[in-house]
Every structure is written in C-alpha cells, then in structure tokens.
Amino acid sequence: MTSTKTPPREDSSEKSPGRIDIRAQLQQVLAFASLIILFVFFSLVNENFMAWSNVSGILLSTAVIGVLALGTTFVIITAGIDLSTGTGMTLCAVMTGVLLTNMELPLVVGVAGGIMTGALMGLINGFNVAVLQIPPFIATLAMMMVAQGLALVISGTRPIYFTDVDGFIGIALGELIPGLPNAVLVLFAMAVIGGVVLARTLLGRYAFAIGSNEEATGISGVKVRKWKILTYTFAGVFTGVAGVILAARLNSAQPALGLGYELQAIAAVVIGGTSLSGGRGSIVGTMIGALIMSVLTNGLRIMSIPQEWQTVVIGVVILIAVYADNLRRRKAA
Amino acid sequence: MTEEGVAAMPPLLRIERASKHFPGVQALSDVDLELRHGEVLALVGENGAGKSTLMKLLAGIHRMDHGQIFVEGAAVTIENPWMAHELGISVIHQEFNLMSALTVAQNIYIGREPRAGGVFLAERELNRRARALFDRLGIELDVRREVGQLSVAEQQMVEIAKALSFDARVLVMDEPTAALNEAEVQVLFGMIEQFRTPTTGVIYISHRMEELRRITDRITVLRDGRYIDTRDTAGTSTQEIISLMVGRTVLDGSRPAASAAGRAEPVLRVAGLSTKPLLRDVSFELRKGEILGFAGLMGAGRTELARAIVGADPIDGGTIHVNGKRVTVRNPADAAHHGIGHLSEDRKRYGLLLDHDVRSNIVLPSLGGYANRFGVVRDKAGRATAGAMVRKLGIKTPSLRQSVRNLSGGNQQKIVIAKWLAKDSDILIFDEPTRGIDVGAKEEIYQLLNDLVGQGKSIIMISSELEEIMRMSHRVVVMCAGRITGILEGDQADQEAVMELATRFSTGAAGRDV
Structure with missing residues (x-):
C-alpha cells in the first residue's frame, strides 16, 4: 500500500513526532517562504509595493479567487475536481441580481439566494459524481457549461446593475475595519470556517479519508456517497459567496465573466500544496497559494511587465510549485 | 459434519457448507470450518484453494451462494463489512484498509x-x-x-x-507475515497471544509451515475450493500438510522431453538480479527452445521478476545477458528491442486495448515497422500481418475489425501472443498464461507454447497451477520470498518437491534490508 522503507521503530514516539510534523507542513512552509521572498523582492524593486493601499489592493484582488479556491480545496482533497466554480460564481451573482433588482427583495434574501444557488449546484455536482458515478472532471465540466448558459439566459445576456440596491456594494468595498475592504474580511472569515470544518469536523475528516483511500473508507463503514455529496455542496457554498463578493465589488452581475476563474482557483490550491490525487491539503496552503498568485500579478504590474507576460510567469510558477512538491514527496517516500 | 455429541458449548465460529461461484470458477463448494474458543486455527491451501474467498465471506465483502455461518451457535448473515464488525469478526486483509x-x-x-x-x-x-x-x-x-x-x-x-x-471475538488474518521480518513477526505473534483469550479466536492464513507450528493449534486444509481435513498442529508433520494441500492428482503424461533443450545454449542469462522491496540475488539461465517454469506461492516474487527483466520496474542490481551479450533494459521498449516479449498476468490491464480491434492490438508493438518515414502507418501491411497471425494461431474472431473485448479469454490470450510474435520476439515471458481461460482453450494454449519452442522460441512460464508447471516445463525454477530456492529438472519436479522449496523460508523477510 505504501512504499515506506523505514525500519521498524516501536519506540519512535519519543524521537519523531516533531520531525514528522515539519515534513508534513514543509510544502506550506516553502510556499509561505516563497510568498515572503516575493514580497521582499517586489518591495525592493518598487517602494510603492509596500504601501498599505497597494497591500489592501492585493488582498481585495485575492478575495474572489481565494474564496473559490477554499471551496475547491475540499473537493480536491477527496481526489475530485471542480471546474464549475468560475461560471457557477457568475450564475450566483446573476441570481442575486435578479432577486435584488428585478424582484426588489431585501438584501439578505438576495445574498442568501446567491449562496443557495451555489450550494444547489454543488449538490448536483456531488450527486452526479457520487451517485451517477460520473468522473468529477466531466460532471463539473458539464456544470460549468450549464451555469455559463443559464447565467446568460437569466440575465438576458446583459449585465445587471445594483446601483439602486442600498448597501450592496458595501458587502465588498465597505470598511468595517478602516482601510480593509469587507471582501477581505469575508475571505478571512471563509478561511476560518473552512479551516475549522477541515480539521475539526466529520466532513473534513472524511474528505481526507475518501481522497486517501475511498474503498477502505467505505469498508470502514463510512457512507462515502453521502459525504462526497456534502463535500461538493459545501464547496458550492463558497462558490455562492464568491459570486456575491464579485457582484458587490463590480456593483453589477456580469453574465459573460467567470470563465477561467475556476482554473485560477485550482492553481492556487495546487500551489498551496494540496495534492490533485487527493488525501492531502490544507486551508492555510490554499490561502498562501492564492496570495502568491495575486502578489505576482500585482508585483509584475507594478514592474510594468505587460499582462501577457504576467500569465506566462504564473504558468511557470505553477509548474515549479508542483514539481517541487513532487520532489519533496519522492524524497519522503 | 456436525459434532453435537462432543461439543457441550457451541464453537466460537462455524461455517457450514459454504459455496461461492464466480463467473468461470467455483471458488468454494460446501466448505466447513470450525473455530473453537481460545484457539488459533490455521487455514492453508494452494493458490486458488479458496482461502481468500472464505475470508471475504466472513468480512462481508462477498456473500455466499448457499451455506450458513454460526457465531456462538447462532445463525448469522453477514451482508456488509459493518455487520461483520457488529458480530465481532474483524478481518485483516493482505492489502491493508488504511x-x-x-x-x-x-x-x-x-x-x-x-x-x-x-x-x-x-x-x-x-x-x-x-x-x-x-x-x-x-x-x-x-x-x-x-x-x-x-x-x-x-x-x-x-x-x-x-x-x-471493535471488541472483536474473531480475528482473521491473511498472510500477516508476508511483508515482515523476523523481529516484526515476533511482535506480531506477541500481539496474537495478547488477543487470544478463552472468549476469542484467530483464523490465521499462511503458506509458511514453520509459522503455523509456532502459533497455531489446529490446521484446516482447503484444496480446489473444497474442505479437505482439519488436524492438530502438534500431531501432524509438515509433509502430511503439504500432501493434503496438493492432493494426489495424477499427472497428464504429455510432459515435454527434457532432453530436447538439454544442452542448448542460454538465450537469456540473469545474474544477481535484485530489486529494492523483494527480489534478492536472482540468477538463472533460459536455454534456447526451452519452457522454463517458475513456481512459487503468491508473493514469492515471480511476477516482480518478470517485470524487472522487461524493465517495467527498476532494478537495483544484477545483470541481464541476451544471446551472450550484456544488455541494459530500462523500460519495456528496450526489452522488446532485445526480443523479449512480456505477457502480463493481467492481460486486460497490461496486455490489451480492449476496445480496439484485433488488428490494432496485434500490430501495436511492431507499429513502428509499418510506418513510413513520415510516421504514417501503412495499414495494408499491418492488416496482412494480423491476418497471418490470426490464421497461424487459430484465433477465432469474426473479423480483424472485431473489438477484443468481445472475444473469449483464450482468444484474447492468443492475441497477446500474436502481438509479440509479430514483433519477432524470441524470448517470451508468460505470466499465468491460462488464468481465466476455460479448459478447452487451455489445451490450445499449451499446444501453442509447445509449437513455439519447437520453432526455436524460448519461454519463461510463470504459473500458480502446479500441474501446469509439471506438465509444460523442461525445467522448474522455484521461488520463495524473493529468492530462487531451487531449480529442478523436469523429471525431478514433483509437487512435494516444489511445495517444499516454495515454503522454504519461515518468514518473508529472509534477507530483507532493515
């Protein structure tokens, strides 16, 4: 089952727990170190980089991708994938738009409706994957297209503006803490929720178990289908939240937007050390991964590197991050 | 087969007339088993005797076709793993469920x-x-x-x-020592002794006779899915157990003449081959025109040896010579280049493109030979080769366009053989060539193997069916725990001799690095 070649050591409890912990966290430590290095590097290149306005801008631009990535982390830990988060988020934004502008319902209802839409898509994804046994890639690819189409249909292919909805824009751009946009608070709040659920609840425990060895998890008496459905549904909630934040930040629901966000979210998850083959991953890692991507984008922009090249760099960073993780794991094995 | 007169208290676990049929195989027929309170019961038998199936019935992974399980005298049904746990039956599989x-x-x-x-x-x-x-x-x-x-x-x-x-009362262990060294086996036996109390019992599946002596009280023997006998460990010799395991089956007389390949030159020489987890210093020669049988119990390292020779798994030491020349085999393509063809034990996974047709499967390894310098494949030449192979090997298929999935096991196996013949392989390594093939088709495969060596090909045949090994091999190599424990001339290779060599080491870790 494993290729562990360690000698038998019944007495290992004395000498090794600390070491093992560090090894398990190494990817996060590496990712965090890379983040710091990037930060220092860009600060040296351009003094404006360190300015709070720029830093809070970086955090704000991390919010949407970050929230999507948090949800995606759960799915990837079960050895699944979710391609529907980008356009799904747009559908959620459009739903919120319809509820708040066309139907003129209270703000809370609109926000809840957007989030519920995300949860419902997640539920359907989970059902398709767990019960109909459709491979996650295909099931969520299909959902990606369905969501994209529905967003266009429902909005009549036109953006929905929230200019008449009091307080909506505040969800993202208001500042409960002066200087820090609320969208960033939402991101951190979602990260805390994600972290607690992953580490301290059955959902998180079983996500790891399923991703690690689905068959053994089933044999151990865990209802694998149910927990997979719940995992996708939970990830869908994050998609919904991201949709609401995006709509609030733009003060509009842009039905043509969204495609490609899912891949950036997956990239953030992977840079953060979560394994696409399942069973391994962390919320902290995903947050660092998302931040690395926005710091890179922002820093390269400040260095006046054209946007075309920014994506090239991010692509290369993803390759390096995953390769470094492979090397580490091979060594550990 | 009830013993009501003797037992005042019902046994801890009793299985009565358990039968289980899988497509093509009667895995168990009317098997009885009784586990008493406080004992360690060994369950032994050759590969395919039904031990694992019986275990999976207890674990709730399979359901028996008919028969009955009793725990403490009460009839129970075990429909899923959870029910097994509730009944206090815990099964530790060879592949851990962790x-x-x-x-x-x-x-x-x-x-x-x-x-x-x-x-x-x-x-x-x-x-x-x-x-x-x-x-x-x-x-x-x-x-x-x-x-x-x-x-x-x-x-x-x-x-x-x-x-x-789970507060298990019955612990079932499948080859628990397969990957352990001697010190670890000691710890394991200590744990088993800890577990054994007047209210519990252990079913211990193993091939290793010495271990059975050390830890078990009684031994139940299965053969070909049937219950053979149960003996007290103390009063039974290893020889007796082995003869119960192999039975007294009469061999078919059509053994190939050993002299035919007697002094032919070696076409393949493997010296000191080792791989990290298992193989240790494996050396042997394959002579031209010879069928060299590889016998051993599951996990002895025969499949791993075949994979190492063809470069499917990395080797850590040793040399391979083909026709007297030292060769380096890094991957199966290198092996194919040196004329070594490998027919995997799992042909559906490694041997065939099931959804492709007969022609594409046959020409796949030699496809480069049919392509022009632009890489465009000349279909006609490939079709001719495939057609010739179908006729030569008597592959029964409606057309070359037929999906391989729809053919019988025997014909699928012939297609795998045709692949390597089309590639002009002179050395063929067959891993379980007749697994999952019905009796009639088996005879055809045997005939084909004999024809191939008659034409000067040389064959390594790995088989878990002793009769097949006896019948087909000019010489028999026996492996145990990653090493060769003996090489027998065809006429010396009887079942007892082979089984003795195949169970030579008491633990699998003989020589494992620690």
Missing part, C-alpha cells in the same frame, strides 16, 4: 469518531482512546503519526488495534 493521510488514531476510529458536542470532533478523546488501545496491546506507537509514514509492520499493528477496538 487511509494513509490520516493519523493512527483517526484510522482506528474512522466512522466512529467521538464528538465534542454537535458536529465537532473530539480529537483529544480520540487520541486518548487510541493510546489506551495500544497500551492494552503493550505496543508503543505515537497515535498522532500519519499512517502513510509508518512501516508495514506498524501499519499491521494499526489494523490489529482497529480490530481490537
């Missing part, structure tokens, strides 16, 4: 996590329970370590601790 990303404690209590009110897990309580469990076993293991970081022996301890945590 989640490598979870810690020791998390693995043990998976599905039964203690909660701290509501949805939250009580991690401290979880670790405390797990620690108490290991204390009971007298084993020190940090329950917060990730299972993926543990050695095989430690993982086994986790499985046993998990079994204990």
Whole structure:
C-alpha cells in the first residue's frame, strides 16, 4: 500500500513526532517562504509595493479567487475536481441580481439566494459524481457549461446593475475595519470556517479519508456517497459567496465573466500544496497559494511587465510549485 | 459434519457448507470450518484453494451462494463489512484498509469518531482512546503519526488495534507475515497471544509451515475450493500438510522431453538480479527452445521478476545477458528491442486495448515497422500481418475489425501472443498464461507454447497451477520470498518437491534490508 522503507521503530514516539510534523507542513512552509521572498523582492524593486493601499489592493484582488479556491480545496482533497466554480460564481451573482433588482427583495434574501444557488449546484455536482458515478472532471465540466448558459439566459445576456440596491456594494468595498475592504474580511472569515470544518469536523475528516483511500473508507463503514455529496455542496457554498463578493465589488452581475476563474482557483490550491490525487491539503496552503498568485500579478504590474507576460510567469510558477512538491514527496517516500 | 455429541458449548465460529461461484470458477463448494474458543486455527491451501474467498465471506465483502455461518451457535448473515464488525469478526486483509493521510488514531476510529458536542470532533478523546488501545496491546506507537509514514509492520499493528477496538471475538488474518521480518513477526505473534483469550479466536492464513507450528493449534486444509481435513498442529508433520494441500492428482503424461533443450545454449542469462522491496540475488539461465517454469506461492516474487527483466520496474542490481551479450533494459521498449516479449498476468490491464480491434492490438508493438518515414502507418501491411497471425494461431474472431473485448479469454490470450510474435520476439515471458481461460482453450494454449519452442522460441512460464508447471516445463525454477530456492529438472519436479522449496523460508523477510 505504501512504499515506506523505514525500519521498524516501536519506540519512535519519543524521537519523531516533531520531525514528522515539519515534513508534513514543509510544502506550506516553502510556499509561505516563497510568498515572503516575493514580497521582499517586489518591495525592493518598487517602494510603492509596500504601501498599505497597494497591500489592501492585493488582498481585495485575492478575495474572489481565494474564496473559490477554499471551496475547491475540499473537493480536491477527496481526489475530485471542480471546474464549475468560475461560471457557477457568475450564475450566483446573476441570481442575486435578479432577486435584488428585478424582484426588489431585501438584501439578505438576495445574498442568501446567491449562496443557495451555489450550494444547489454543488449538490448536483456531488450527486452526479457520487451517485451517477460520473468522473468529477466531466460532471463539473458539464456544470460549468450549464451555469455559463443559464447565467446568460437569466440575465438576458446583459449585465445587471445594483446601483439602486442600498448597501450592496458595501458587502465588498465597505470598511468595517478602516482601510480593509469587507471582501477581505469575508475571505478571512471563509478561511476560518473552512479551516475549522477541515480539521475539526466529520466532513473534513472524511474528505481526507475518501481522497486517501475511498474503498477502505467505505469498508470502514463510512457512507462515502453521502459525504462526497456534502463535500461538493459545501464547496458550492463558497462558490455562492464568491459570486456575491464579485457582484458587490463590480456593483453589477456580469453574465459573460467567470470563465477561467475556476482554473485560477485550482492553481492556487495546487500551489498551496494540496495534492490533485487527493488525501492531502490544507486551508492555510490554499490561502498562501492564492496570495502568491495575486502578489505576482500585482508585483509584475507594478514592474510594468505587460499582462501577457504576467500569465506566462504564473504558468511557470505553477509548474515549479508542483514539481517541487513532487520532489519533496519522492524524497519522503 | 456436525459434532453435537462432543461439543457441550457451541464453537466460537462455524461455517457450514459454504459455496461461492464466480463467473468461470467455483471458488468454494460446501466448505466447513470450525473455530473453537481460545484457539488459533490455521487455514492453508494452494493458490486458488479458496482461502481468500472464505475470508471475504466472513468480512462481508462477498456473500455466499448457499451455506450458513454460526457465531456462538447462532445463525448469522453477514451482508456488509459493518455487520461483520457488529458480530465481532474483524478481518485483516493482505492489502491493508488504511487511509494513509490520516493519523493512527483517526484510522482506528474512522466512522466512529467521538464528538465534542454537535458536529465537532473530539480529537483529544480520540487520541486518548487510541493510546489506551495500544497500551492494552503493550505496543508503543505515537497515535498522532500519519499512517502513510509508518512501516508495514506498524501499519499491521494499526489494523490489529482497529480490530481490537471493535471488541472483536474473531480475528482473521491473511498472510500477516508476508511483508515482515523476523523481529516484526515476533511482535506480531506477541500481539496474537495478547488477543487470544478463552472468549476469542484467530483464523490465521499462511503458506509458511514453520509459522503455523509456532502459533497455531489446529490446521484446516482447503484444496480446489473444497474442505479437505482439519488436524492438530502438534500431531501432524509438515509433509502430511503439504500432501493434503496438493492432493494426489495424477499427472497428464504429455510432459515435454527434457532432453530436447538439454544442452542448448542460454538465450537469456540473469545474474544477481535484485530489486529494492523483494527480489534478492536472482540468477538463472533460459536455454534456447526451452519452457522454463517458475513456481512459487503468491508473493514469492515471480511476477516482480518478470517485470524487472522487461524493465517495467527498476532494478537495483544484477545483470541481464541476451544471446551472450550484456544488455541494459530500462523500460519495456528496450526489452522488446532485445526480443523479449512480456505477457502480463493481467492481460486486460497490461496486455490489451480492449476496445480496439484485433488488428490494432496485434500490430501495436511492431507499429513502428509499418510506418513510413513520415510516421504514417501503412495499414495494408499491418492488416496482412494480423491476418497471418490470426490464421497461424487459430484465433477465432469474426473479423480483424472485431473489438477484443468481445472475444473469449483464450482468444484474447492468443492475441497477446500474436502481438509479440509479430514483433519477432524470441524470448517470451508468460505470466499465468491460462488464468481465466476455460479448459478447452487451455489445451490450445499449451499446444501453442509447445509449437513455439519447437520453432526455436524460448519461454519463461510463470504459473500458480502446479500441474501446469509439471506438465509444460523442461525445467522448474522455484521461488520463495524473493529468492530462487531451487531449480529442478523436469523429471525431478514433483509437487512435494516444489511445495517444499516454495515454503522454504519461515518468514518473508529472509534477507530483507532493515
């Protein structure tokens, strides 16, 4: 089952727990170190980089991708994938738009409706994957297209503006803490929720178990289908939240937007050390991964590197991050 | 086969007339088994005797076609793994059912996590329970370590601790020592002794005779899915057990003449071959025009040897000579280049493109030969070759366009053979050439193997069917625990001699690096 070649050591409890912990966290430590290095590097290149306005801008631009990535982390830990988060988020934004502008319902209802839409898509994804046994890639690819189409249909292919909805824009751009946009608070709040659920609840425990060895998890008496459905549904909630934040930040629901966000979210998850083959991953890692991507984008922009090249760099960073993780794991094995 | 007169108390576990049929195989027919309170019962038999099937019935992985299981005299049904646990039956499979990303404690209590009110897990309580469990076993293991970081022996301890945590009365272990060294076996036996009380019992499946002597009270023998006999371990010799296992079957007389290949030059010489986990200093020669049989029990390393020779797995030491020349084989393409063809034991997974047609399968390894310099494949030439192969090997298919999936096992196997013949391979390594093939088709495959050596090909035949080995091989190589324990001339190779060599080491870790 494993290729562990360690000698038998019944007495290992004395000498090794600390070491093992560090090894398990190494990817996060590496990712965090890379983040710091990037930060220092860009600060040296351009003094404006360190300015709070720029830093809070970086955090704000991390919010949407970050929230999507948090949800995606759960799915990837079960050895699944979710391609529907980008356009799904747009559908959620459009739903919120319809509820708040066309139907003129209270703000809370609109926000809840957007989030519920995300949860419902997640539920359907989970059902398709767990019960109909459709491979996650295909099931969520299909959902990606369905969501994209529905967003266009429902909005009549036109953006929905929230200019008449009091307080909506505040969800993202208001500042409960002066200087820090609320969208960033939402991101951190979602990260805390994600972290607690992953580490301290059955959902998180079983996500790891399923991703690690689905068959053994089933044999151990865990209802694998149910927990997979719940995992996708939970990830869908994050998609919904991201949709609401995006709509609030733009003060509009842009039905043509969204495609490609899912891949950036997956990239953030992977840079953060979560394994696409399942069973391994962390919320902290995903947050660092998302931040690395926005710091890179922002820093390269400040260095006046054209946007075309920014994506090239991010692509290369993803390759390096995953390769470094492979090397580490091979060594550990 | 009831013994009501003797037993005042019903046995801990009784299986009556258990039968299980799989497509093409009657895995178990009317098997009885009785486990008494406080005993360790060995369950032995050759590969395919039905031990694993019986175990899976107890584990709730398979359901029996008919028959009845009794626990403490009460009839029970075991429909799923959970029911087995509820009945106090814990099965430790050879392949552990552990989640490598979870810690020791998390693995043990998976599905039964203690909660701290509501949805939250009580991690401290979880670790405390797990620690108490290991204390009971007298084993020190940090329950917060990730299972993926543990050695095989430690993982086994986790499985046993998990079994204990269910308050198991019956512990079933399948080849528990297969990957352990002697020191680890000692620890394991200590744990089994800890587990054994007047209210519990252990079913211990193993091939290793010496171990059975050390740990078991009685031995139940299965053969060909049937119950043969149960003996007291103390009063039975290893020889007796082996003859019960192999039976007294009469061999077919059509053994090939050993002299035919007697002094021919070696076409393949393997010297000192080792691979990290298993193979240790394996040396042998394959002579031209010879069928060299490889016998051994499951896990002896025969398949691993074949994979190492063809470069499917990396080798750590040793040399391979083909026709007297030293060759380096890094991958199966290198092996094919040197004329070595490998027919995997799992042809559906490694041997065939099931959804492709007969023609594409046959020409796949030699496809480069049919392409012009632009890489465009000339279909006609390939079709001619495939057609010739179909005629030559008597492959029964409606057309070359037929999907391989729809052909019988025997014809599929012939297509795998045709692939390598089309590639002009002179050395063919067959891993279980007749697995999953019905009796009539087997004869055709045997005939084909004999024809091939008649034409000057040389064959390595790995088989778990002793009769097949006896009947087909000019010489027989016997492996045990990753080493060659003997090479027998065809006429010396009888079943007892082979079984004796195949069970030579009492533990699998003979010579394993620690």
